[in-house]
Amino acid sequence: MNQRTKNRAGTILWAALAGAVSGGVFLAVAELVALVTVRDAGPILAVGSFVIDIVPRWAKEFAIEVFGSNDKLFLLASLGLAVFVAAAVAGVLELWRRRLGAALFAVAGVVAVVATLTRTGATLLSALPSAVGAVAGALLLTFLIGRLRRWRDARAAGAAEAGLDRRRFLVLTGVAAVGAVVAGVGSRLGSAATSSIAAIRAAVRLPAPRSRVTVPAGAELDVPGISPLFTANADFYRVDTALTVPSVDPATWKLTVDGMVEKRVELSFQDLLDMGLDEYSVTLTCVSNEVGGNLVGTAKWLGVRVRDVLAMARPRSGADMVLSRSVDGFTASTPLQALTDANRDAILAVAMNGKPLPLEHGFPVRMVVPGLYGYVSATKWLTELKVTTFAADQAYWTPRGYSAKAPIKLSSRIDTPRVDKPVAAGPTKIAGVAWAQTVGIRSVEVKIDGGDWQQAKLSTPINADTWVQWSLDWQATSGSHTLSVRATDRAGRMQEQKREPIAPNGSTGWQQTFVRVS
Template identity: 70%
Template sequence: MNTRTGRFRPWIWAGVAGAVSGAVFVAAAELAAFLVAREASPFLAAGSFVIDVVPQWAKELAIELFGASDKLVLLITLGFAVLLAAVAAGILERWRRWAGVALFVVVGVVALITTTTRAEASPLSFIPPLVGAAAGVAFLKYSIAALGRWQSRTPHEEAGTGTDRRHFLVLTAVGALGAVIVGTGARIGSMATSSVAAARKALKLPAPVSTVTVPAGAELGIPGLSPLFTPNADFYRVDTALEVPSIDPGDWRLTIDGMVDKRVQLTFDQLLDLRLREYAITLTCVSNQVGGNLVGNARWLGVPVREVLALATPGRDADMVLSRSIDGFTASTPLEALTDPNRDAILAVAMNGEPLPLEHGFPVRMVVPGLYGYVSATKWLTELKVTTFAEDQAYWTPRGYSPRAPIKLSSRIDTPRIDKAIPVGPAKIAGVAWAQTVGIESVEVQIDGGRWQPATLAKAINSDTWVQWSLDWDAVSGNHTLAVRARDRNGELQEQQRTPIAPDGSTGWQSTLIRVA
């Protein structure tokens, strides 16, 4: 075989060497992160950086297309981009000495910047990207040199021994396999939350001084209708954390500072000493489209935020609280919404009868009725800064969202569904509606553009939760259009006009096509 023509393609094998070098880069960085700075994975830091800089329209599109899988899609896309860059580095290094190394160095510098500038960065966060870059460069230089020796063999020499070819192929195979084993093992080790999970499992919360009373008739029990309380496993999750933060309750601290008479820091036990109460509250994401499922209702165990803020005594000129997560996310909540004695804004420690799930903010998160999550529902909470809207901006404000975002009056059809035909005859049209802090007065359904028919409302738990509704219908064969609208207890009718999610939540009546057969 002619080593310079025919079947031998130096640039292909150079690309393979580059790809394996990229894998070695990532694996070595993950191993270093596991050993010295678990928060400093360059790959996850790069993903977080993308989340931070992505434009608002791209964020909404990702949530609409992929839902809760948006972060997985991001990581897969990022991995593909890293692979392409590594392949390019291999080809460049084979073409011109040090060109591929230069590309690796650039990637290493970017990784160093994104890793060390994260909110959760530690003094050792610089080590993983440096170790990863050094390992990747070393493997790239060695493997490309081996490829060069293979290519330089004469046809007679190669046919006689094939030593250099085998050396290169074994080198890349071992490098790839080792990178997969080391990288995967290190990532699993870094993600392991066994100690925090064990602490959560062993956590014994004190009995609440008050509990939620669910009135008879609050649950209609109709197949296909959302349950009154959303199970924790089904509760929507939208946040900026690529990796769920792990916080031991014994290490957790909440700092209240800013425009306050005195700075206060609370431990988890001190928070529990403020006496827990149970609340039923519906949460809604601003990214929830008309008829969407980024909304859920739960029982929350917690203490009023106003009692916690009172320990520090907010200044009279303050009008906002900037809440901060351990991962750097911030939310801007009107101070009046947190201190209003008629609104149950809480610091929650439990959800549906168990300590908060790790992905829903364990050990402490905020839950504020009547405000979209991006301005109120901070998970993995670590700080409450009393300030002003003029002085501070939260995470999503400079990205095109309103700093104040009251939840819109909304209603949704759960059943029948567009993707599942129903039989001819008696049927139930059913769904949920919510108007937080006000409550739902009525729900109406329209069938095929006809008159609006009043639906039957279930008993409401309170004005902060959704309410189930249903309408009996004698379904006839064919395709039908169903629409729904609600009215709140102030007499306000749900907004008909469709508006986009940004800057403060979508509006519009849901209309859906269903099939009767």
Template identity: 75%
Template sequence: MEHKTGSHGGRGWAALAGVVSGAVFVAVAEITAFAAARDASPLLAAGSFVIDIVPQWAKELAIDLFGANDKLFLLLTLGVGVLLAAAAAGLLERRRRLAGVAVFAVAGAAGLAAALTRTGATPLSALPSLAGTIAGCVFLTMSIAALRRWRAPGAAGDGASGPDRRRFLLLTAVGGVTAIVVGTGARIGTMATTSVASVRKALRLPEPLSRITVPAGAELDIPGLSPLFTPNADFYRVDTALTVPSLAPADWRLTVDGMVGEKVELSFDELLRMGLREYAVTLTCVSNQVGGDLVGTARWLGVPVREVLARAKPEQGADMVLSRSVDGFTASTPLDALTDPGRDAILAVAMNGEPLPPEHGFPVRMVVPGLYGYVSATKWLTRMTVTTFEKDQAYWTPRGYSAQAPIKLSSRIDTPRIDKEIPPGAARIAGVAWAQTVGIARVEVQIDGGAWQTATLSTPVSADTWVQWFLDWNATSGSHTLVVRATDRNGRMQEQERTPIAPNGSTGWQSTVVRVGTAG
């Protein structure tokens, strides 16, 4: 016969027992992952699985709402979910033996499946989920059994200072504190031992064979205007990696295979010996909304992809390179974009004068001018497979995005901002515009539906970088609507019609409202 605690207070203690048991589950899984399989943490594996299956609209919503903090939000959401599920398991176990254990078993099975289906999984990847499940189930059974003895009507421990009460509280306290210490220590240890920060800091790259020349007038000194080169700390980050992959240059290998005459394998040192060159390239994420900030320009050091592919001798009929990240992400890049001598597609190793930051692909990533990142800018690159669009699909293609995605001609107003009132009188409207591989010929601004006025452009660094622009304006008090549009060097004007991000990038003229205060 099942015991049911008679006091309503037992439910709170049961929920607490479930939460502590969940903490034991996670802590044991983390310490096992630290010892046997660093990439098999069930919580992180489950988070990566969620990223893989989330629908396109949810992905875009998360980026819009949280920007670069979208993965932190996911981890916090998973943590809250685990907390609630663990509390529910405690309540179920209190009412019926093994009911809560079943919840933990299901959670463990989910973690196990997520870990074993990740790229690079081995049989050892099963251990963290298995160990955590067993530990969580055992602790839940023990703690709820102690709670039953304490809360059972007429039991010897029913008093405020009974031995069963002390046993339950001691068990819960020791379990909770131990789980926090062990789990936190294991996660810190995993991060510390897999960190390449010290290796990256000590890395000395060879002097490049060539450097870019930044012409006079390339950067306009206007408050509120985006800088010509985006600092690494401010450069947007959008990828599918829940945790930043940690790969040391000494362990890095690039394999070029598929439809090739000769399979090629390169070490990091061999790549450097091919000779680095400096490039200035603007990158844009397909998730960038009209007027958005998921775009940036950097100086890159790298080796032309075409030189690496030339060693492999792509076969006739191939039209795509499927690039692969160490974490399993793939991108489909047209082969002709990578072999075109007029396009500076590179394997980059440095960004703005320093080795690539870990979150931007250290030690090697792809940078391809004129293509959205999801089809070209593979971070933590380890493989390039020469193939065809008909034969292979990349990560985002079956999720509703185009297999090929040239960047759309776009322009943006940086200042004045919609959320900041400006004083009346002389003002400057300024922003950036980009048309990678083609270049910007003209930017025009419309104020309150009036005639289009031509803005002054900065001197472009190259056709692969954005340009800055400005228009002097005598601002009068009140609200004003500003609209911007650009024309590229081929005479093509930016599309006016608004289209969504999917399947291959948004379009539309940016329109913003500016508030101008009163004189005095």
């Protein structure tokens, strides 16, 4: 490779670096403007939220299966990488032809503005961070590439100024890069520091409940490796469409009940507390939970029955659905009958395992409905209950290929032994959990290799809405073994054997796992 070719290749790399730095300035300036105008209106969050809304069902399922609760972190990281790659390309284009790279920044700004304005509650002011950031990035790119051209031309001409032009370009690019990092990180830290919702939550004092969950003796089996009867808040699964956790001040929170009702009702957070709180034990399951998956958990929830709130509004004849809405625009379609059934305690929850709801689990108020998958019932950051019909309204996931109604399917899971943890030969226990919300579990059976189904021991159930633990004594012998599990509910229905995917309304199948015994 001759010197001319090396110089050309080096110039292209420097142009790509200038573009990437300009992209960083685009994001940093946008975050700074968002800090003083509309928080969480930055381009990455706006475009990320838009992507979540338009992503096809298979991509959503893949992301949850592979990344679990880190799916949003992966999305943000991917978008950030895409921005820097695209900005680097813009730098090369600007070097090739003036204003072409800047035009690419303008397109990126328009995309970010459009994505921002599609968000629930967005105003024209919400578009300002992306617009200002795009202009700043484009101007810096034009300036840096101009300096790079001067250096390139001076070097080609053998001019003495080439060294000085090189130093100017490198210094200016370095200063811009450092400034972007400082401004971007500073604005994020500033946003976190000025957000008082975490402190407000910590200061919330809930009234003592009128009733508490009674945990009977034998409700929890003493088996190492089995899922705890109650899932700790920090370990509870989180699957939702919110790219960032909404900040909702309970002092200004309001729940509106309207639609097909005799009386429109508005409740403040204090109004809800004044209705009296009761504690409920409920297992929640995500429709994205695969056979044997961990997108399921149990907690003690403190709240008010939904039917008591709806009774204040008096739903009209003909209504069959309640469309619940989150502050971020997410909606869920819940059968009205499930919310008004006297035998099912659907609640508006304000606490989880004895503490105010964690921010990521819906603080200050969320819905908890036994027996229905979360996407049709468990709306977080709740702000509205619209009494309507399935014919008139669709919820967020219905047009995306999921069923409008989705009762949780009877299921069971093996927690221990695990496929990735060999066990020693000799006496051991096979154990796990099983659930059939609103019905309850009658029995759990386990098959070892090709043997007969064996009856497992069940824990004492708390109620029909809470999973039960189960265990089976096993004399493990050396080698590889196949373990299978199935459950039967109290109505006599056996868990479906046939494997079905999670769409459109939940997976089915008996779990089968492999165990190595040493």
